[in-house]
Amino acid sequence: MAKRAAPEVNAGSMADIAFLLLIFFLVTTTIEKDSGINRKLPPIDDSEVDPPIIKQKNIFTVLLNKNDQLLVEDEPMQIKDLRKAAVEFLDNGGDGTCDYCQGAKSPSSSDNPDKAIISLKNDRETSYAAYIAVQNELVAAYNVLRNRRALELGPQKGFNDMDFIKMQNNLKDVRWTGNKEKLKELVDQIKVEIPQKLSEVVE
Amino acid sequence: MSKFKKKKDGGLPPVNTASLPDIVFMLLFFFMVATVMREDTLFVQNQLPLADQVEKLDKKYPVSYIYMGKPSENYRKFGTVARIQLNDKFADVSEVGRFIDAERLALREELVPFLTVSLKVDKDANMGIVGDVKQELRKVNALKINYTTGIGDALSNIKN
Numbered sequence: 001m002a003k004r005a006a007p008e009v010n011a012g013s014m015a016d017i018a019f020l021l022l023i024f025f026l027v028t029t030t031i032e033k034d035s036g037i038n039r040k041l042p043p044i045d046d047s048e049v050d051p052p053i054i055k056q057k058n059i060f061t062v063l064l065n066k067n068d069q070l071l072v073e074d075e076p077m078q079i080k081d082l083r084k085a086a087v088e089f090l091d092n093g094g095d096g097t098c099d100y101c102q103g104a105k106s107p108s109s110s111d112n113p114d115k116a117i118i119s120l121k122n123d124r125e126t127s128y129a130a131y132i133a134v135q136n137e138l139v140a141a142y143n144v145l146r147n148r149r150a151l152e153l154g155p156q157k158g159f160n161d162m163d164f165i166k167m168q169n170n171l172k173d174v175r176w177t178g179n180k181e182k183l184k185e186l187v188d189q190i191k192v193e194i195p196q197k198l199s200e201v202v203e
Numbered sequence: 204m205s206k207f208k209k210k211k212d213g214g215l216p217p218v219n220t221a222s223l224p225d226i227v228f229m230l231l232f233f234f235m236v237a238t239v240m241r242e243d244t245l246f247v248q249n250q251l252p253l254a255d256q257v258e259k260l261d262k263k264y265p266v267s268y269i270y271m272g273k274p275s276e277n278y279r280k281f282g283t284v285a286r287i288q289l290n291d292k293f294a295d296v297s298e299v300g301r302f303i304d305a306e307r308l309a310l311r312e313e314l315v316p317f318l319t320v321s322l323k324v325d326k327d328a329n330m331g332i333v334g335d336v337k338q339e340l341r342k343v344n345a346l347k348i349n350y351t352t353g354i355g356d357a358l359s360n361i362k363n
Binding site for chain 1: 220221235252253259262319321323325326327329330333338341349351357358
């Protein structure tokens, strides 16, 4: 008897079925975007206490007008230069109490990172995209300084080659094997040394 | 009539499509794993701006979403000014407070202080509406917010 080949199953419609499922998933699901810039809003303060007086030189004013143009410390500026300007302002260390600052120690700029405040004001017509870009640059300025500080302090405490962002990620990562308590202490210390003081003006 | 029929020549042999289902299934599985079911139907345009100094939204804690943007193509009758969308509905600024209260009611008590509000704002919206919503959130003491963004170069947001 002649050898017969096993009959082939017709799989032509399988692709159709798979396509159907694929298209169903394409339309009913989204790729989740779950990251962004975290901010904390100031609570509404009803008390009649006068706000503390802050020296003008400790305030870094950033104004964003309705045409998305920047005015930083009364000077027009491009957004790409904002990060550097903010770093210079925060890192100034004018009163000499900040021994980790490497700035110009100019008496007309901020006293130390703890006193320095960045004040952001935007117009109602400012576009959200520009606002986010400015926020991003200001957060980046703080991160630049914190990373630098982390790379300075890390090796002393036994955390080599870890910048601040990496430290924070490791702190959150359950799989990270290392001394978490010591790391948390270090992260908190850097946060105290270079606090993020970003205030927004509300009319 | 000869017993040995000459094989028909000419005519291309059919292309073997047996691996096509495999490829499509692969795509399907990718989408099943990488995406989540849509929670709300978007009525507004929602192209998020980009930023690179981002932190992940902590999914351990509850997150509420507020969408803002121009009404999308099918909802043009609601105008072309940016609007707020809460839970599948267009909403007014004054409803934000009630929305947060409702979200809090649905939570376990110990999680209420950790509620984060994720603002998903279209990049063409202007800050007026965002500022109004922020002010409303302050009134109901929902202070943890997150400007949800894509990941990329923030400077590319600006057109000039």
